[in-house]
Structure formats: structure tokens, C-alpha cells
Amino acid sequence: MTAVQSTPGPAQAIDAPRSPYRRSKPTRTNFELYAWLFMRMSGVLLVVLVLGHLFVNLMLGDGIHQVDFAFVAGKWASPFWKVWDLSMLWLAMLHGTNGVRTIINDYAERNGTRFWLKMALYVAFALTVVLGTLVIFTFDPCPIGADIDASALPSFCPAR
Amino acid sequence: MARTLPALPTVSGPTGTLYRGREGMWSWVGHRITGVLIFVFLLVHVLDTALVTVSPQAYDAVIASYKNPVVGLGEAGLVAAVLFHAFNGIRIMLVDFWSKGPRYHRQLFWGVLAVWLVLFVPFLVRHLSIIFSPVEN
Numbered sequence: 113m114t115a116v117q118s119t120p121g122p123a124q125a126i127d128a129p130r131s132p133y134r135r136s137k138p139t140r141t142n143f144e145l146y147a148w149l150f151m152r153m154s155g156v157l158l159v160v161l162v163l164g165h166l167f168v169n170l171m172l173g174d175g176i177h178q179v180d181f182a183f184v185a186g187k188w189a190s191p192f193w194k195v196w197d198l199s200m201l202w203l204a205m206l207h208g209t210n211g212v213r214t215i216i217n218d219y220a221e222r223n224g225t226r227f228w229l230k231m232a233l234y235v236a237f238a239l240t241v242v243l244g245t246l247v248i249f250t251f252d253p254c255p256i257g258a259d260i261d262a263s264a265l266p267s268f269c270p271a272r
Numbered sequence: 273m274a275r276t277l278p279a280l281p282t283v284s285g286p287t288g289t290l291y292r293g294r295e296g297m298w299s300w301v302g303h304r305i306t307g308v309l310i311f312v313f314l315l316v317h318v319l320d321t322a323l324v325t326v327s328p329q330a331y332d333a334v335i336a337s338y339k340n341p342v343v344g345l346g347e348a349g350l351v352a353a354v355l356f357h358a359f360n361g362i363r364i365m366l367v368d369f370w371s372k373g374p375r376y377h378r379q380l381f382w383g384v385l386a387v388w389l390v391l392f393v394p395f396l397v398r399h400l401s402i403i404f405s406p407v408e409n
């Protein structure tokens with residue numbers, strides 16, 4: 113460990129007044145600054161995306177009672193809601209993951225614990241973002257097959 | 273020449289900094305708890321939405337549990353958390369970027385609670401009337 117405070121020897125154990133004080137070693141990049149800024153910029157966008165999502169799915173129409181496969185198919189028939197959900201997925205996951213990373217850094221004091229908690233967090237991030245993205249891009253509003261109950265399909269499907 | 277310093281405001285309880293005690297600290301505690309809660313919900317939520325690629329019945333079966341009144345109360349709790357986190361997030365940005373933000377951070381916090389109440393109460397009335405009515409099918 114390199115000393116970050118200037119303490120040349122026992123005779124001068126106390127720093128000179130106004131000598132620079134640092135809590136940790138300086139880092140080479142501005143990552144934390146950009147992360148801080150990202151939390152704020154994504155926050156502004158998430159206000160619209162998440163509150164809009166909740167309003168359309170819980171307040172309009174029949175609220176939670178309207179939500180089923182046909183409802184999702186109706187929304188994802190439009191690229192507008194696909195782009196909406198994709199942006200919301202990525203922004204909320206990046207924002208939430210960075211937020212939880214901060215919290216882990218705050219509370220997990222042992223190096224090993226901190227490292228493994230963050231690894232688990234990053235794995236959860238990657239799996240969730242990949243899955244959510246694939247779901248939006250591979251969604252089929254009119255699946256066909258013996259095991260598909262046609263009455264659950266949206267009204268625009270030929271099988272109905 | 274003797275100089276007199278302006279008298280410091282006296283308040284009871286620990287205060288004096290932006291984040292120690294009172295509004296500044298409680299808004300931070302609330303922001304942290306709601307942030308983690310929404311994040312955990314989101315992980316589960318992406319999984320339940322992914323069922324649309326399994327089959328329509330699989331998705332509808334799991335979404336049926338969202339229509340249960342007890343789960344519905346949980347949804348109201350989630351919305352309460354999202355509303356607090358969203359508007360307190362705006363308060364944080366105002367404290368950071370608006371020149372008068374730090375001076376008015378307490379008033380801003382009470383403003384957040386006011387906006388929260390104004391939006392949450394109408395939501396709750398509508399959502400409760402939906403979850404306690406029979407599901408049509």
C-alpha cells in the first residue's frame with residue numbers, strides 16, 4: 113500500500129495544515145463521475161418510461177384485469193411500445209445495477225464479500241438484459257402448434 | 273475590534289448537514305430502500321414477462337396471480353415505491369444542479385411527499401376498485 117498522505121517519518125506523523133487529504137487512492141479514470149452523471153440522466157428518462165408504463169398497464173382500460181397474452185401482443189404489434197420497453201429494460205437495469213453496486217460498496221466491508229456480491233449482481237444484470245431483449249425481438253403474437261390454446265391469442269391472429 | 277458572528281439557527285436533534293438527520297437522511301434512506309425493492313421486482317418481472325415466449329397459456333396463468341387482490345395490494349406498494357423514488361430522484365437532481373437546491377432541500381422533500389400523495393391517492397382508489405371487483409372472462 114502506498115501512503116496517500118504525506119507522512120515522511122515518525123517525527124512528522126501529523127500532516128502539515130492544508131495538505132491534500134484523500135480517502136482512497138486516486139483512480140486513473142473518471143468512471144465514478146460518469147456513473148454519477150448516468151444515474152441522473154437515466155433517472156430523468158425513467159420517470160417518463162416507468163410512470164408511463166404503470167399508467168398504461170394499471171390505470172387505463174381495465175387496469176391490471178386487462179393484462180394477458182393478447183394485451184401484450186396488442187402492444188408489441190407496434191414498434192413504439194417495443195422501443196419503449198427496450199429502452200426501459202436497458203436503462204432501468206443499468207441504473208438499478210449501478211445503484212446496487214454503490215450499496216454493496218457501502219456495506220460489504222470485506223474484500224472477498226464485496227467482490228462476490230458484485231459478481232452475482234453483474235451475472236444477474238447480464239442474464240436479465242439478454243433475456244428481456246431476446247423476448248422483445250423474438251416475440252411471436254400468433255404462435256401455432258397443438259399445445260397452443262387459440263382462445264388466448266389476440267383477435268388479429270388467423271387461428272382465431 | 274470585536275466581531276459578532278450571525279447567530280446560528282437552533283433546532284432540536286442532530287442537523288446541520290445535508291445528509292445527517294432529519295429530512296436529508298430520511299429521504300436518502302427511503303430512496304435506497306425503494307431503489308433496491310424496484311430492482312428486485314424488475315428481475316422477477318422480466319422473468320414473468322419472458323413466459324410470453326413459452327406459450328399464451330403459461331403467461332396468462334402467471335399473470336392471473338397479479339389479479340389476486342392480495343397481490344394487488346403488493347402492486348400498490350410497488351407503485352408507492354416507484355412514485356417516491358421517481359420524485360425524490362428529481363429532488364436529488366435539483367439539489368445537485370440547481371443553485372438554490374441545497375438551501376431548499378427540506379422544502380423540496382416536503383414537496384416530494386406532497387406530489388407523492390396527490391398522485392398515489394387517486395391511483396389507489398382506482399387500483400383498489402379494480403382488484404376488488406371480479407375478473408371478467
Ligand code: HEM
Binds near residue numbers: 170201
Ligand atoms: C404492477 C406493476 C406492473 C405491471 C402490471 C407490469 C406489466 C407489464 C406487462 C404487461 C409487460 C409486457 C409488455 C408491455 O405491457 O409493455 C411488461 C413489460 C415490462 N415491464 Fe412492466 N409492469 C409493472 C411494473 C413495472 C416496473 C415498476 C418496471 C420498471 C422498473 C417495469 C419494467 C418492464 C420492462 C423492462 C418490461 C419489458 C420486459 C421484456 O423486455 O421482456 N414494469 N410489464
Ligand code: HEM
Binds near residue numbers: 214306
Ligand atoms: C423513475 C425514475 C427514477 C429516477 C428519477 C431515479 C433517480 C435516481 C437518482 C438520481 C439516483 C442517484 C442517487 C445518488 O447518486 O445519490 C438513484 C439511485 C438509485 N436508483 Fe433510481 N431512479 C429512478 C428509477 C429507478 C429504478 C426503475 C430502479 C430499479 C431498477 C432504481 C434503482 C436505484 C438504486 C438501487 C439506486 C441507489 C440508491 C443508493 O445509492 O442509495 N431507480 N435513482
